[in-house]
Every structure is written in structure tokens, then in C-alpha cells.
Amino acid sequence: MWHFLDLSQDQKLERRRLLDLYGSLAQVSALIPLAILQIYFFIGWLQRRWARRSGGDDVPSSPQLKKQRSDALNGSVARSKETWRKVSWWMGDTIDIWGSRVTKGEIVAGVVWTAWLLFLSCVQTQGDYLHLTKRFGIVGASQLPLQYLLAFKSPFSPIHHLTGCSWPTLNAAHQVLGRVSTLLFYLHAGFYLNFFIQAHVLAKRIKDWDVILGLVGTIAFTAVGTTALSWIRKLSYRVFYTTHVTLASILLPVLYFHVHHIRIYILETLVVYAVHLVLRILNEHKVEGSLTMVSGTANLLEINIPISAKSKSKSIMQWQPGQHVYASLANGPVYTRPLKSRSPFTIASLPSEDGNLKLVARVLNGNTAALAKAATEGATGKSTSMPLILEGPYGLSTHSNTLLGYNRVLFIAGGVGATFIVPLYRTLLKDLSPSPGSRRRQNVAFVWAVRDEAETNWAGPEDEEEKKGMQERMTVYATRSGRMDEDEQKTNEMDTGIEMERLLPSGGMDGSAQGWQINHGRPNLGEMVDRALSHTREDAKVAVLVCGPRSMADEVRMKSSKWVGKRDIWLHVEAFGL
Ligand SMILES: Cc1cc2nc3c(=O)[nH]c(=O)nc-3n(C[C@H](O)[C@H](O)[C@H](O)COP(=O)(O)OP(=O)(O)OC[C@H]3O[C@@H](n4cnc5c(N)ncnc54)[C@H](O)[C@@H]3O)c2cc1C
Known part of the structure; x- marks a missing residue:
């Protein structure tokens, strides 16, 4: 339990030493997950090297080698890989909380990091209430440089290079860390408030600058966190963006002048902030x-x-x-x-x-x-x-190369989501074989659902040969049944960030201005996924890339889930919505 204690000067100095120590520890400990990730990458690299040396990914022709491979597959390596795939898949499952969609992985990371920071806030506080109160503050402040670094939208983002994660993933981590830090700041402010009340000094202290700035900081964090909620961003992205950018800038001087012990973290954050701003301008x-x-x-x-x-x-x-x-x-x-x-x-x-x-x-x-x-x-x-x-x-520039490591690739696009898929599809066809009809191209399929076939008019390349080749593995579905009620359409667009189709049961077939076959009605996504994943070797690697309305991505994920553990499946969902 913690009590209000009267400390001697030496005890206060010792408390200050411990506060600084645990602030630094909280900051440096963020390097641990990064280090673990580097080890994981290194092991993956070693495994790939080993696989290449022992014959690559092709099916070996010798029966003995085949047996060796299947033995290895049935062995512990294969089992641990399978478990890892199942765990990764589970981590990617989403849950809606207060209108915001979060993955189970984000929740787990948030809970683990909160527990760790709370531990660092409590340990060695020696029953001193004020020590605990100050600890919440300094541990929270120590996370600010990382918090700003995670929002770093630049090809030079160090976290991006260390983790290989795209900006949306890092942004999700930014949001999680934001919530964890805000919790610590609330605890800091709440515990101080309780102390001021108990010590009968509230009326006096509330007029002091350190307290005023602390309160302003807490309110600013609340505003930043609240306007970042998904439903507010959907309602007005401008409100979210303006509040976020303005308060993120104002918070730094506010916290700098709040107390001098956290200035080192604020200065670090300021450097990240300034570099980010300059890089964004240079990137124009x-x-x-x-x-x-x-x-x-x-x-x-x-x-x-x-x-x-x-x-x-x-x-x-x-x-x-x-x-x-x-x-x-x-x-x-x-x-x-x-x-x-x-x-x-x-x-x-x-x-x-x-x-x-x-x-x-x-x-x-x-x-x-x-x-x-x-x-x-x-x-x-x-x-x-x-x-x-x-x-x-x-965004990641490596998708095309990554896809070359897969035995089969299924692309699924909904409406304008094809802006993500079409260039990848074109590149993959070219990379696999320059000549249409080749066997290697048969392992690729592209399904594109649009409301109206005219929506595909932008997609054809100038080169007629390439356009013809593109049709080979591509199926377009036009799903419109008539005019959508304007309000209904608007609501759907706001919800998905792309657009929703009014989906029809499958129907006939037509040609389009672009020359590709148009199917009328809704694609059977489950069947497409099953087709891509069945009739493949058990160790075949299959990539499924989706960019479309949320409902479409959810359906593909649901239909793919039964294959997790049975195949090496990589499902990538590119989301345009928030
Ligand atoms: C990585 C990514 C790639 C995208 N690629 C495309 C694309 O190729 N083609 C396409 O049509 N759309 C794409 N989008 C979606 C597109 O950015 C939004 O539809 C667009 O920003 C809406 O602009 P607006 O100001 O007219 O929106 P508003 O009418 O003001 O708002 C409509 C919706 O768009 C959201 N939105 C507004 N501004 C942004 C923003 N800066 N970032 C994210 N969401 C925002 C709002 O929250 C709201 O839900 C992409 C989104 C992302 C995140």
C-alpha cells in the first residue's frame, strides 16, 4: 500500500534517482520487442538459406528426397510453423470496440505493454504515494518519442525499417500506445488530484503553473484520443486531422514547461516531430x-x-x-x-x-x-x-517481390479497391511470364466486383498486347441492379471508405468496352478462395490479396479461415476505410 510520507532530503534525492531510472528503463525497454523481431527475422533468413541449400521450394524428383521432405514436414518444425500460422491468424481477427475496429493482436500488445509499464510504475516505490504518482507521469512521458515515431509517415521511418511493417500497422501501434500513455497520464493526474484534496492544498496548487499546464496536457490528450476514435474520423476527417496536428504540436511546449524532469523526453519528441515535418515537406x-x-x-x-x-x-x-x-x-x-x-x-x-x-x-x-x-x-x-x-x-514497395515467393495468388478487388490490385496483378503476370497463356500464369487469378462495368474503364493499359494478356486471368463482376438510393449509397461509402455494391445473385455474361468478359451478379468469394487453395500441395504457399469494402474483406477472411493450418496462406487486406 502507498501512503503520504514525509521524506528527508536524501530520501527525496533517492526518489528522484529512481524516477529517472525507471523512466529511462520504460523508454529503453521498447527496444526489446524490436530486438526480438530482429532475431525472428534472422531465424527466418537462416531458414530460407537452409531451404535453398537443401533444394529450394520445388518438389524434389527423387522419392528419397520427397520422403525426407515429408518427414521434415511432419516433424516438429512443421508443427511449430502450423501453430505460428494459427496464432498469427487469430491475432488478425478483429473486434469492434466503441465503433473502432481493433485486432486481437493489438489488444494483446496493448494489455502486455500496459502491464509492463504499470509494473515499472509501481516497482521500488517503497510505499511512497507521491513516488507512485510521479512515476506514472515520467513513465508515460518516456513513451512520447516512440509515440511520435510510430506516426512517422516517411520512407525513412526507422521503425518501418526495423519492423518491415507498413504505415497502417505502425499507425495501429501508435493508437495503442497513445491509449496506454493516456491511461498513465490519467493515473498521474488523478493521484495528484487526490493528494491535493487530502492535503487541503487544492485551492492553492490549482493556481500554480505546473498544475495548470498538467491539466491542459491531460485535456489535450483526452481531445486527441477522443477525436481519433474511428467514428469521429469517419464523421469528419478534417476535425480529427486538425485537432490531432494542432494538439500534437501544442502539447510539446505545454509538457516541456510542466516539469523539468521530463524535458529530455520532450526534446527527443521535438526532434522526431521536426524531422518528420521536414521529411514530409521534402517528400512533396x-x-x-x-x-x-x-x-x-x-x-x-x-x-x-x-x-x-x-x-x-x-x-x-x-x-x-x-x-x-x-x-x-x-x-x-x-x-x-x-x-x-x-x-x-x-x-x-x-x-x-x-x-x-x-x-x-x-x-x-x-x-x-x-x-x-x-x-x-x-x-x-x-x-x-x-x-x-x-x-x-x-506504403510497402515490396508487395510485387513478396508475391513471387508464392505458388498461387488470388487477387480480389471491390470497386475502386482495384487501384491497389491492378498494378500488382499486371506486374505479377509480367514477372511470371511475358507470354500470355503460359503455364506459370495459370496460378494467378483476379476477381473484380464493380457496381457498373464502366468503373473498369480506367484499368486497361495502353499496350493492346498487355491488355489482352490481362484479360486472361481476370474476371469482372458487375453487380448493379439499378440506381442505388443516394442516401443509402452515401452511408455505405462513408462506412467502407470505398463503396458497397448492391450484390445480386450470379447471372449472365457480356463483353466490356475494355474487351474483358463481364459477369452479371455477385462473385462467389468462398468458391474463389477454395479454388485457389484446393488442389495444391500441402506446403504450397498461397497469397490472397483483397482490397474492397469491409464486408468483402470480412467474407474473404471468413472463407479463408478454414484453410489456416492446412495451407501456408497469406491474406493481405488493404483497407481504404478507417
Ligand atoms: C492507403 C489508402 C489508399 C487509398 N486509395 C484510394 C484510391 O486509390 N482511390 C480512392 O477513391 N480512395 C482511396 N482511398 C480512400 C480515400 O483516401 C478517401 O476516400 C478520401 O480521402 C476521401 O476524401 P474526401 O476529403 O473527399 O472525403 P470526405 O467526403 O471528407 O470523407 C469521406 C470519408 O473519407 C475519409 N477520409 C477523408 N480524408 C481521409 C484521409 N486523408 N485519409 C483517410 N481517410 C480519409 C473520411 O473519414 C470519411 O470516412 C485510400 C485510402 C487510404 C487510407
Whole structure:
């Protein structure tokens, strides 16, 4: 139990020493999970090397080798791999809490980290109530540099390089850590408040600057945490973004002047913050792009930015499938830009092959509406060229290479989610074999559900040969049954960040303007998944990539779950929604 104690000067000095020690320990201990991850990567690397040396992933032709492999498979290595796959899958399961979707992995990580930080807050406090109270504060403050580092949206993010995780994953960790730190700050503030009341000094202390700044900090943390809730971000991304960016900046001086013991952590955070800001500005590209509505659609905007090896923006040629950029009209002074909310859009072309960066945006109410307005303000029916600001690229650039390590790949896209899938699909077909009809290409399948076939009009490459080759493993489903009620459509779009289809039972087949076959009705996702996973070797590696409405991703996950443990399946869900 903890009590209010009268400490001698020496005891106070010892308390200060312990406070600083446990603050540092809490900060440094964040390196432990990173170190464990590095060991895990190293073991994986050794395993791959070993597998390559002992014959690679191909099925061995010699019966003896085959037996050896199957023995190894049945052995403990195979069993531990299977368990690991099941655990990873379980960690990826999601739960809705207060309108926010969190994975079980995030909950486990949050609980473990909270328990660890609470332990560091309590240990060696020697029954001293004020020691415990201060400990909550310093341990919470020690997490701030990491907290800001996890939000680091840059290809130079050190955490990204150490973990190999994409920004959405790191952002999820940022949110978890934010909640854990806020809990510690609440405990710090609550315990102090109780002390002031018990010691009858509340009226006096509430006027002191350290207490006022502490209260301002606590309120600011509450506002940051509350506006970051998923339903508020969906309601108004602008409110979330402005509050987040403004308060994240204001909090640093507030905490710096709150107490001097935590200044080291605030200065570290300030460095992270400043570097992040500079990198984001340096990552901006002013380009000239043409804006036009995708033919046959009323709310799909296409942005094309021509690039050549000689142009100023030639670095765009290096941008990879699966990455995204933030795009906005180039208006307003440079220094106000980082404060403005921009929209992320996925790179929908292969810049180096096409000589063009294409973005396709579903027009909603904010930034996308402004872009669409700019597109339609010019000569009707023609594209309008104008200066744009692109920031990026962000997101993993390694998807294409990763896919080459899989025996089968199933791509599933819903509506504008194909901006993520199409470039990966095109790249994979090319990487597997340049010639259509080849056996290697048969291990790839792409299913694309759209409301209306016109929504696929942006996807065909210029090159006719490639376009023909693309049709080979691609099936388009047009699901529209008629006009959707406008309100219903809007609600669905807000919910998913993409769009929902009104799904019909499967129906007939047609050709499209792009030349690909259009099936009318809904794709049977379960059947697609089963087809990709059945008739494969037990040790075959199968990748399923989905980008579409949340309901679609959920269905694919559900249908795939029965294969976990039976096959080496990697399900990647790219989410455009929040
Ligand atoms: C990594 C990623 C890639 C994406 N790629 C594409 C794409 O290729 N094509 C496409 O049409 N859409 C894509 N989106 C979704 C797209 O960014 C949003 O639809 C767009 O930002 C909405 O802009 P708005 O200002 O018109 O939205 P509003 O009408 O103001 O809001 C509509 C919805 O979009 C959300 N939203 C608004 N701004 C952002 C933002 N900066 N980040 C995340 N969500 C936001 C809001 O919370 C709300 O739920 C992607 C999203 C992400 C996260």
C-alpha cells in the first residue's frame, strides 16, 4: 500500500534517482520487442538459406528426397510453423470496440505493454504515494518519442525499417500506445488530484503553473484520443486531422514547461516531430496533371500525370505498385500545407512502364469533391490540366517481390479497391511470364466486383498486347441492379471508405468496352478462395490479396479461415476505410 510520507532530503534525492531510472528503463525497454523481431527475422533468413541449400521450394524428383521432405514436414518444425500460422491468424481477427475496429493482436500488445509499464510504475516505490504518482507521469512521458515515431509517415521511418511493417500497422501501434500513455497520464493526474484534496492544498496548487499546464496536457490528450476514435474520423476527417496536428504540436511546449524532469523526453519528441515535418515537406512533388471523369461514370475521377526520364518528376518512375500518395490541388502557401488534410490515393498504374502516374478517386464530399469540381470546371468532356501537390510515395514497395515467393495468388478487388490490385496483378503476370497463356500464369487469378462495368474503364493499359494478356486471368463482376438510393449509397461509402455494391445473385455474361468478359451478379468469394487453395500441395504457399469494402474483406477472411493450418496462406487486406 502507498501512503503520504514525509521524506528527508536524501530520501527525496533517492526518489528522484529512481524516477529517472525507471523512466529511462520504460523508454529503453521498447527496444526489446524490436530486438526480438530482429532475431525472428534472422531465424527466418537462416531458414530460407537452409531451404535453398537443401533444394529450394520445388518438389524434389527423387522419392528419397520427397520422403525426407515429408518427414521434415511432419516433424516438429512443421508443427511449430502450423501453430505460428494459427496464432498469427487469430491475432488478425478483429473486434469492434466503441465503433473502432481493433485486432486481437493489438489488444494483446496493448494489455502486455500496459502491464509492463504499470509494473515499472509501481516497482521500488517503497510505499511512497507521491513516488507512485510521479512515476506514472515520467513513465508515460518516456513513451512520447516512440509515440511520435510510430506516426512517422516517411520512407525513412526507422521503425518501418526495423519492423518491415507498413504505415497502417505502425499507425495501429501508435493508437495503442497513445491509449496506454493516456491511461498513465490519467493515473498521474488523478493521484495528484487526490493528494491535493487530502492535503487541503487544492485551492492553492490549482493556481500554480505546473498544475495548470498538467491539466491542459491531460485535456489535450483526452481531445486527441477522443477525436481519433474511428467514428469521429469517419464523421469528419478534417476535425480529427486538425485537432490531432494542432494538439500534437501544442502539447510539446505545454509538457516541456510542466516539469523539468521530463524535458529530455520532450526534446527527443521535438526532434522526431521536426524531422518528420521536414521529411514530409521534402517528400512533396509539384506536378502538372490532367483531371477527368472516368468515361461512363459520374463519380470516378481519373488523374493522369505524364512522366518521362527527363522530366523534373522522373523520380515518380521508381514508385511501386501497392504504394499510395497524398494528392491535392496546389493552392495555398507552402507552410500551411502540412496542416491541411490531404487524400491518400493508390498508384493505379505502373509509372515506369506506362510513362504515366494514374490515380483513380471515388468522389466523396471533401478533397475529392474539390478535385472533381476542378476537373469539370474546364472544357466539358475534355481533361483539365492543372498543378497538383503529391506527397509520397508511402506504403510497402515490396508487395510485387513478396508475391513471387508464392505458388498461387488470388487477387480480389471491390470497386475502386482495384487501384491497389491492378498494378500488382499486371506486374505479377509480367514477372511470371511475358507470354500470355503460359503455364506459370495459370496460378494467378483476379476477381473484380464493380457496381457498373464502366468503373473498369480506367484499368486497361495502353499496350493492346498487355491488355489482352490481362484479360486472361481476370474476371469482372458487375453487380448493379439499378440506381442505388443516394442516401443509402452515401452511408455505405462513408462506412467502407470505398463503396458497397448492391450484390445480386450470379447471372449472365457480356463483353466490356475494355474487351474483358463481364459477369452479371455477385462473385462467389468462398468458391474463389477454395479454388485457389484446393488442389495444391500441402506446403504450397498461397497469397490472397483483397482490397474492397469491409464486408468483402470480412467474407474473404471468413472463407479463408478454414484453410489456416492446412495451407501456408497469406491474406493481405488493404483497407481504404478507417
Ligand atoms: C492507403 C489508402 C489508399 C487509398 N486509395 C484510394 C484510391 O486509390 N482511390 C480512392 O477513391 N480512395 C482511396 N482511398 C480512400 C480515400 O483516401 C478517401 O476516400 C478520401 O480521402 C476521401 O476524401 P474526401 O476529403 O473527399 O472525403 P470526405 O467526403 O471528407 O470523407 C469521406 C470519408 O473519407 C475519409 N477520409 C477523408 N480524408 C481521409 C484521409 N486523408 N485519409 C483517410 N481517410 C480519409 C473520411 O473519414 C470519411 O470516412 C485510400 C485510402 C487510404 C487510407
